[in-house]
Amino acid sequence: METPLANFLASGVLALGPKLGPLLWQLPATLPFDAGVLGDFLALLPRTTTEAAALAQRHDGKLAGDRVHATTDADRRLRHALEFRSESFCTDEAFALLREHGVACVLADTAGRWPRADVDTADFRYVRLHGDSELYTSGYSDAALDAWADRCRAWSEAGQDAFVYFDNDAKGFAPHDAESLLARLRPSRLPA
Numbered sequence: 001m002e003t004p005l006a007n008f009l010a011s012g013v014l015a016l017g018p019k020l021g022p023l024l025w026q027l028p029a030t031l032p033f034d035a036g037v038l039g040d041f042l043a044l045l046p047r048t049t050t051e052a053a054a055l056a057q058r059h060d061g062k063l064a065g066d067r068v069h070a071t072t073d074a075d076r077r078l079r080h081a082l083e084f085r086s087e088s089f090c091t092d093e094a095f096a097l098l099r100e101h102g103v104a105c106v107l108a109d110t111a112g113r114w115p116r117a118d119v120d121t122a123d124f125r126y127v128r129l130h131g132d133s134e135l136y137t138s139g140y141s142d143a144a145l146d147a148w149a150d151r152c153r154a155w156s157e158a159g160q161d162a163f164v165y166f167d168n169d170a171k172g173f174a175p176h177d178a179e180s181l182l183a184r185l186r187p188s189r190l191p192a
Contacts (some may be wrong), residue, residue: 001041003060010056010063010070014049016073022079022104022126022163029085029114033094042080042101046104049077072167081106081163095119111135124161129177131168133159139173140166140180149184 011018031145046052049072058087082098083106091124098121099104105121108114113135129148131138140148152162164181166174 001044002058006045007060008062009046009052010059010068012067012069014053014056015069016039017074018076020049020076020078022064022081022105022124024081024083024126024128024165026083026106027085027089032054032086033084033091034086034099035093038094041056042082042103046078046079047102048075048078049070050079067124077129079104079122079124080129081122081124083108083128084117085128086117090117095121098122104140109133111138120160123159125152125155127162127164129164129166129168136168137170137173138168139171140168140177141147142180145177145180149182152181152185159181182192 013023025041044055046055053070053072056068059068059070077101081104084094085108095105095117098119102122104124104126105117105119106128107118108116108124108130110116110128111132111134112131113130127148129140130136132140133146148164151171152164155162164178166178166181168174168177
């Protein structure tokens with residue numbers, strides 16, 4: 001796992017500098033839960049940009065020249081989120097591993113296609129909204145966006161950052177739904 005992770009980290013991620021947010025790790029539905037494999041992977045994840053740069057230095061020959069960015073301009077905290085698509089990950093053991101490593105369990109809204117694990121495993125929340133009723137192609141209703149805004153407010157009040165990513169882009173809903181959610185979260189809309 002180390003070389004592919006080093007290659008990824010050397011591919012330009014660190015060039016984002018202070019704009020680098022949580023790193024999302026998405027697993028295919030065909031990959032079942034294996035405590036040893038997951039534990040080894042989570043232990044390998046760098047927790048700071050300095051650690052990430054050190055790991056990036058160990059990239060292999062697939063990256064060379066100007067395709068390599070294996071340095072950081074400052075030592076910043078890195079956060080990680082895991083989106084799994086196999087129901088076999090919905091276990092106390094898997095959630096305990098995520099919690100042990102401070103990795104957020106992604107809350108994925110996938111119109112019922114993949115597991116919807118709403119489990120708090122880190123000091124932040126990461127939500128992927130793939131479509132309310134139809135995967136990738138349906139938009140979110142006002143009621144659904146109001147409900148997500150309420151969830152985001154509750155997480156914030158509990159001291160957690162919330163990162164919400166709309167992936168319902170097949171028909172162009174994602175940017176509009178994101179703007180609508182942001183409008184609901186602006187301070188002027190919060191109750192007094």
